[in-house]
Amino acid sequence: MQTENPEYNSGYKKVLLFGTLSAILVAVFIASLFTGTVNIPVSEIIRILAGSEASRPEWGIIITDLRIPRAMTALLAGTGLSVSGLLMQTVFRNPLAGPYVLGISAGASLGVATVVMGFSFISGKTGLSQPGTWYMVMAAWAGSGLVLMLILLVSFRVRDIMTILILGIMFGSATGAMVNVMQYFSTESMLKSFMIWTMGSLGGVTSGQLRIMVPAVGGGLLLSFASVKLLNAMLLGENYSRSLGMNVTMARILVFFSTSLLAGTITAFCGPIAFVGIAVPHLSRLLFRNADHAVLLPATMLTGGIVMLGSDIIARLPGLESSLPINSVTALLGIPVVIWIVIRNQKITGIF
Amino acid sequence: MYSNSQILRTENISIGFSGRKNSSGEIFRNISVSAGKSELVALFGPNGIGKSTLLRSLVRLLSPLSGNILLFNKDITTLSGNDLARMVGFVSTETVYVNNLKVYDLVSLGRYPYTNWMGRLLPGDREKVEDAMNMVGISSMKHRYINQLSDGERQRTMIARTLAQDTNIIVLDEPTAFLDLPNKYEVIHLLHKLASERSRTIVFSTHDLNIAIQEADKIWLMLPDGIYQGSPEDLILEGSFGKMFQHTNLLFNTSRGDFRVKRKPRGSIGLRGPKTEVRWTRNALERIGYQVVHQKEEKTMITINDESGKRIWEMTGKGETKIFYSVYALCGFLTGNI
Known part of the structure; x- marks a missing residue:
């Protein structure tokens, strides 16, 4: 925007932005503990967080077993999905790429649909179909893992990144079609529990499941930090990154793997959450006006955490009988952001 | 250390795309050319004859279908990606459109083969980056975003990136394609300066014959019947340029060194x-x-x-x-x- 830029000035601005974002993140995290369908007095929440007994025992249970895991889940989902969106936008050099362009959510849906509609149809059990059960998580993970394997196989053989993108979309459509067939043959109640899964939920993750989710998402984030240099070179396109000595195939595989670990895990536990992954990286680019992934990656994590925790607070605003589906909130918040970006930049190719 | 022709040499390579099983994707064959130390080499030839393909083969973005490419007497196929990146820098015709990328950051990506896994720039790297920007005269705009640059400035930034890469050989595919006349001269003159003052071997393709004849030390002329190499003056005196548009409406004027349209005399x-x-x-x-x-x-x-x-x-x-x-x-x- 401006051209004054003495070096210290932009560095100072960066520190200020990171500080502000971190403060906001802490604030929304705490605010998230205070919001919910059950009204708990502020003084009681502080007492519970301080480790003492609440005057009503169920309040303590709500905070420690429901709200804290939920806020943690929102934080993980927000950071993880946003980072995987950033990785995909850079690898595909496409501003509209997101965590799901490789067909990861479609793969997860196939897994979940198989468990919810196929398996429970055969066994007659319906207990499996509650969102957040281990069966569903494992099925979603297996489904997205399957798509990942296909994508990795393709990337070893195909060099053109656009071909990989198209194949990812094709795999997604194929698995989507299979899910449709299953939906057609399933009963109403099964269909409903599948639909609820597709709406996304941050509340179904137990603290036991968090013990899996934290290391998986953490591992994905670490891998992304390890690929900062590769991502920066990828901005220049395949030929330039190759001429800089980068092994393009291996770099892509590393990035695809961390994306799948992030998006696959989050989708497995929370369902496919839309738009955060596409919109948040653009938000952080607008805030920082920087293309360096060493800056963009932490910026996207902070922004993603804030957006997801904020959306979750909106979904559970006081006065609502039960919480809104998180997918609708993120979409309603994300779509204006995407529209704003498109209109503001006019030319879609120059969005980064 | 190396004799003049040993910096970059191709031995009877044929170039093209190895694709379909039964159809050969060969574009040009029997290419044996060389470039020496501190030489500015202009690759010249009609559209579609395979100039880009040759240049991309030289930087190993494509493999030759047969024959060897030698850099400092080493077969290019035996080099690791990183070693190659420390020997050859490349500027392609692709324009880099990244909104938030600053000139300094783009140039410092040239240090990629030397930095650690995080891409951290050490003081020595920063020095090379500053020096590269100074050489091409873009130091004053190092904090600007690349999409705010003019075509000439952008091209010089891309050249600075290869300078920061600190390679002995620089290959450029049509570096003057989108530039106006003064910028064309400036960019080619810059290349000439880099070749002679920094002892780089620079190969570039171009359609600007006048500039190439004035500035290049050597010309590789790709014609349908083969590739010719020599100083521009040798090629003019041998009449090689005249062959270029033999079957067209153009005539090469040997005394002036340019092309004219053939006209019916009045x-x-x-x-x-x-x-x-x-x-x-x-x-x-x-x-x-x-x-x-x-x-x-x-x-x-x-x-x-x-x-x-x-x-x-x-x-x-x-x-x-x-x-x-x-x-x-x-x-x-x-x-x-x-």
């Missing part, structure tokens, strides 16, 4: 006067189809005189004399348009 005309005036009047007369001769006894004769600071063109012929005050008026009369 007739011949004599011309005399001061040197510069004669040169440009002749240019105009040839454009409208006259052959200019220097004999005095020509039916039509034009004499350029300087009359108290004002040029006049005096045309005599068929017993009458006409005076014109500009080349435009003279041509207008001759073509009958005025």
Whole structure:
């Protein structure tokens, strides 16, 4: 925007932005503990967080077993999905790429649909179909893992990144079609529990499941930090990154793997959450006006955490009988952001 | 350390795309060319003959279908990606569109083969980056975003990136393609300076023959019947350029070193006067189809005189004399348009 830029000035601005974002993140995290369908007095929440007994025992249970895991889940989902969106936008050099362009959510849906509609149809059990059960998580993970394997196989053989993108979309459509067939043959109640899964939920993750989710998402984030240099070179396109000595195939595989670990895990536990992954990286680019992934990656994590925790607070605003589906909130918040970006930049190719 | 032809050499390579099983994707064969230390080499040839393919083969973005490419006497296929990146820098025709990328960050990506896994720039790296920006004259815009640059500035930034990469060989695919004339000259002159002052071996493809003849130490001329190499002057004297447009409407003028459109002559005309005036009047007369001769006894004769600071063109012929005050008026009369 401006051209004054003495070096210290932009560095100072960066520190200020990171500080502000971190403060906001802490604030929304705490605010998230205070919001919910059950009204708990502020003084009681502080007492519970301080480790003492609440005057009503169920309040303590709500905070420690429901709200804290939920806020943690929102934080993980927000950071993880946003980072995987950033990785995909850079690898595909496409501003509209997101965590799901490789067909990861479609793969997860196939897994979940198989468990919810196929398996429970055969066994007659319906207990499996509650969102957040281990069966569903494992099925979603297996489904997205399957798509990942296909994508990795393709990337070893195909060099053109656009071909990989198209194949990812094709795999997604194929698995989507299979899910449709299953939906057609399933009963109403099964269909409903599948639909609820597709709406996304941050509340179904137990603290036991968090013990899996934290290391998986953490591992994905670490891998992304390890690929900062590769991502920066990828901005220049395949030929330039190759001429800089980068092994393009291996770099892509590393990035695809961390994306799948992030998006696959989050989708497995929370369902496919839309738009955060596409919109948040653009938000952080607008805030920082920087293309360096060493800056963009932490910026996207902070922004993603804030957006997801904020959306979750909106979904559970006081006065609502039960919480809104998180997918609708993120979409309603994300779509204006995407529209704003498109209109503001006019030319879609120059969005980064 | 190395003899002059050992920096970059191809041995009988054929280039193209190995694709379908039964159809050969060969584009050009039997290429044996070389480039020496501190040499600026211009690759010249008609559209579609395979200049880009050759350049991409030299930087190993494509493998030659047969034959060897040697850099410092080492077969290019035996080098690791990182070693190659420390030997050869590449500027392609692709424009990098990244909104939030600053000039400094783009140039410092040239340090990629030298930095650690995080891409951290050490003081030595920063020095190289600053030096590269100084060399091409973009230091003052290092904090600007690349999409705010003009085409010329952007091209110089891309060149600075390869300088930061600190390679002995730099390969550029049509670095002057989108530039206006002054920028074309400046970029090629910059390449010439880098070759001679920084002892780089620079190979670039171009369609600007005039600039290439003036600035290049060596020309690789790709023609349908083979590839010729030599100093521009050698190729002119051997008549190699003339072959380039043999079957077209163009003629290579050996004494001037450029191409002219072949025209049906309208007739011949004599011309005399001061040197510069004669040169440009002749240019105009040839454009409208006259052959200019220097004999005095020509039916039509034009004499350029300087009359108290004002040029006049005096045309005599068929017993009458006409005076014109500009080349435009003279041509207008001759073509009958005025």
